[in-house]
Amino acid sequence: MRSDAEEPQRTSERSTLRRQRTRADQRTRLHHTDWRPHRSHQLTRRFQRLLDGAGVRQVRFHDLRHTTATLLLEQGVDLVVIKELLGHAHIGVTADVYAHVRLNLQHQAINTLSTSLCTEDQ
Known part of the structure; x- marks a missing residue:
């Protein structure tokens, strides 16, 4: 049985994990969270970072x-x-x-x- 003192800590941990997952998603996503496309230079930079991270040769988007x-x-x-x-x-x-x-x-x-x-x- 959980104590009431553990619940704020669990909520804080969930919050931290959610923020970390969101930041990781934003680094690899090619669009904004509301599905608006990035500006072309932003998209190009993100795409090049994805290629670098995957060890794939550079190509234009x-x-x-x-x-x-x-x-x-x-x-x-x-x-x-x-x-x-x-x-x-x-x-x-x-x-x-x-x-x-x-x-x-x-x-x-x-x-x-x-x-x-x-x-x-x-």
């Missing part, structure tokens, strides 16, 4: 958009879906920016078809 779009395209995700995720106003923007990826995918598709047709003949 914006490069993540291109990496994401490229990986999604290579996995067969529809260009319209990628356009929406990236926030492009027109599909033409997405198609133009990622044309090189689409060309590689077309070459792969042709090679796959060729292999399939050659295998069936034998």
